[in-house]
Amino acid sequence: MVTLPIPIIRKNMTNEKFHIDQQQLESDLDAILTNAKTIHNNLENKKLGYYLTDSIRGKIGESYSLHINYDGESYKATTFLDTVASLDSINYEYEFDSYQERGYYKLRISAYEPPPQGDIYMFLIYINDTLFNDELINTPYSNDQTGNDSYLANLEILSLPQEEISIENNQFIIKMLSISLEEFFYNNAFVQETYFSGSIFSGPSANIPSNLKCLTCDIDGLGFFGASAVTVQEMTLIKEHSDLTNSPDYTP
Numbered sequence: 307m308v309t310l311p312i313p314i315i316r317k318n319m320t321n322e323k324f325h326i327d328q329q330q331l332e333s334d335l336d337a338i339l340t341n342a343k344t345i346h347n348n349l350e351n352k353k354l355g356y357y358l359t360d361s362i363r364g365k366i367g368e369s370y371s372l373h374i375n376y377d378g379e380s381y382k383a384t385t386f387l388d389t390v391a392s393l394d395s396i397n398y399e400y401e402f403d404s405y406q407e408r409g410y411y412k413l414r415i416s417a418y419e420p421p422p423q424g425d426i427y428m429f430l431i432y433i434n435d436t437l438f439n440d441e442l443i444n445t446p447y448s449n450d451q452t453g454n455d456s457y458l459a460n461l462e463i464l465s466l467p468q469e470e471i472s473i474e475n476n477q478f479i480i481k482m483l484s485i486s487l488e489e490f491f492y493n494n495a496f497v498q499e500t501y502f503s504g505s506i507f508s509g510p511s512a513n514i515p516s517n518l519k520c521l522t523c524d525i526d527g528l529g530f531f532g533a534s535a536v537t538v539q540e541m542t543l544i545k546e547h548s549d550l551t552n553s554p555d556y557t558p
Contacts, residue, residue: 335374335375335376335377336348336373336374336375336376337349337351337357337372337373337374338372338373338374339359339362339370339371339372339373340370340371340373341362341365341368341369341370341371342368342369364387364533364535365387366387366388366389366535367387367388367389368386368387369384369385369386369387370384370385370386370387370533371383371384371385372384372518372531374518374527378522379520379521379522379523380520380521380522381518381519381520381521381526381527382518382519382521383516383517383518383519383527383530383531384517384531385486385488385489385517385531385532385533386486386533387484387533387534387535388425388484388485388486388535389420389425389484389535390425390427390482390483390484390534390535390536390537391417391418391419391420391425391427391450391458391482391537392417392418392420392537393415393416393417393480393482393537393538393539394415394416394417394418394457394539395415395416395539396413396414396415396416396478396480396539396540396541397414397416397460397541398411398412398413398414398478398541398543399411399412399414400412400468400546400547402547402551406553407551408467408468408469408551408552408553409468409546409547409551410465410466410467410468411465411466411468411470411471411543411546412462412464412465412466413431413462413463413464413465413466413478413480414460414461414462414463415458415460415461415463415480415482415539416457416458416459416460416461417457417458417461417482417537418456418457418458419450419453419454419455419456419457419458420455421454421455422454423450423451423454423455424449424450424487425449425450425454425484426447426448426449426484426485426486426487426489426490427447427448427449427482427483427484427485428445428446428447428482428483428485428490428493428534429445429446429447429448429463429464429480429481429482429483430445430480430481430483431446431464431478431479431480431481432477432478432479432480432481433470433471433476433477433478434473434476434477435477438466438470442493442496442497443497443501445493446463446464447490448461448463463480467553467556468547468551468552469552469553469556469558470558471543471545471547472545472549473545474544474545475542475543475544475545476542476543476544476545477540477541477542477543478540478541478542478543479538479539479540480538480539480540480541481536481537481538482536482537482538483534483535483536484534484535484536485532485534486532488515488517488530489530489532491515492514492515492516492517492530493530495514495515496514499514514528516528516529516530517530517531518530518531
């Protein structure tokens with residue numbers, strides 16, 4: 307099943323454009339998903355701002371387009387469904403940092419990375435059925451620059467602060483997704499223009515490079531339409547640290 311939170315389409319592009327609430331999610335628009343064979347799939351509005359279809363299964367190596375008709379304007383975004391590495395196993399190791407006087411759980415994966423070179427991966431990490439990296443700033447990525455067409459053994463993807471682990475037995479689910487270079491740039495730009503905006507290290511404000519292009523006007527939509535192949539592994543992480551070594555200043 308495909309679930310799409312439809313990108314925001316707004317006429318007024320202001321500095322508040324990233325502060326989106328539920329009232330700004332549109333439920334009165336036409337959304338259609340197509341592939342290269344021009345098979346159309348109308349997306350059904352099941353929830354405010356979310357459009358779903360259960361009639362299409364993505365195929366690696368094909369391009370997909372999202373068409374949106376809204377308020378008299380037409381928008382289109384196209385993406386490519388790339389291959390994903392075959393996730394073989396996941397493991398962890400607890401390491402105590404004597405300098406910081408706290409520990410970290412090193413999350414590692416083993417996977418076969420397929421050719422050709424240029425693949426980029428994003429990881430979604432669930433801890434006890436809750437998505438840990440539900441914000442882009444906490445999302446780990448990887449690529450195949452140093453391991454194309456080879457087996458990657460014990461590749462560290464995240465150093466998890468021990469404060470995130472509070473019970474003895476923890477169920478972890480790691481999803482490895484293929485993403486395009488354009489989506490990676492979009493995610494990075496989003497982080498730069500939100501989390502780091504206004505700091506002494508931030509540059510001048512800039513528009514995030516959305517791929518939702520307006521075909522009938524000069525103002526594009528906000529957001530990114532992407533397609534991902536996914537591979538999943540699970541494991542149980544057993545708490546190894548003492549809560550007495552937790553940092554009192556840590557904020558989840």
